[in-house]
Amino acid sequence: MPLAIVIIAIVVVLALWFISLYNGIVQKDNRCDNAWQTIDAQLQRRNDLIPNLVETVKGYASHESKTLEAVTQARSAVMSATTPEGKMEASNILSGTLKSLFAVVEAYPDLKANTNFQQxxxxxxxxxxxxxxxxxxxxxxxxxxxxxxxxxxxxxxAGSKFKTRQGFEVTDASVRQAPQVKF
Structure with missing residues (x-):
């Protein structure tokens, strides 16, 4: 009889341990989803700000249409990306085009002093x-x-139910470079 109790106790402890590990993995998986949703929300906020920024710059720098088009196209790519990996890559490209835009802005003192632009x-x-x-x-x-x-x-x-995830990484090495402005 005592051996049966020991075996039952061991089985219960192992079951609780297994449940605890499994729940921990599920919680970590859910944290990853939540963290990605936070990125997605911030990307949407950036996408919402860009048209206003582009319109403000257009008023001052109408001949910089190539840079403005690149920003607009990069923004569209972020918005149309459907996978986290696609959004990551498109977001990296958009970051690079925004750096170019701000480099162009340096040549326009009136624009830099504009309250709307500054905001x-x-x-x-x-x-x-x-x-x-x-x-x-x-x-x-x-x-x-x-x-x-x-x-x-x-x-x-975890077995085969849980798959590894890919973190956010820069895939386009050009976004690591400082933009060059030539006049």
């Missing part, structure tokens, strides 16, 4: 900072989740 630039800069923070948070969540499902004993509990 839009400040909001966009704040949003870019929030995006950077959200990306870091997302990458931290992905790291924690991937570690949970790839290390022992989590890999046994």
């Amino acid at each position: 839009l630039q400040a909001e966009l800069s704040e949003t870019e900072n929030k995006i950077a923070y959200a990306r870091q948070s997302f990458n931290d969540c992905v790291l924690e989740y991937n570690n949970a499902i790839e290390t022992f004993p989590g890999n046994i509990v």
Whole structure:
């Protein structure tokens, strides 16, 4: 009789341990989803600000249409991307085109002094900072989740149900370069 109680106790402890590990993996997976939704919300905020910024710049720098078109196209690419990976790549390209836009703006002192432009630039800069923070948070969540499902004993509990996730990374090396403005 005491052996049966010991076996039952061991089975119960193992079941609770398994449930605890499984729930921990699910929570980490959900944190990754939440972190991505935060990035997505900030990307949408940036996308909402860009048309106002472009219209303000157009009034001062109408001959810079190539740069403005690039920003508009990059914004459209972010909005039309359907996967997190696609949004990541399109967002990186948009960040690069925005750097080019702000480099062009340096040549227009009246524009830089315009209150609307300053406000839009400040909001966009704040949003870019929030995006950077959200990306870091997302990458931290992905790291924690991937570690949970790839290390022992989590890999046994995760089985084939949970797949590794990809963190946010720069895929276009050109966005790491400072923009060059030529007049």
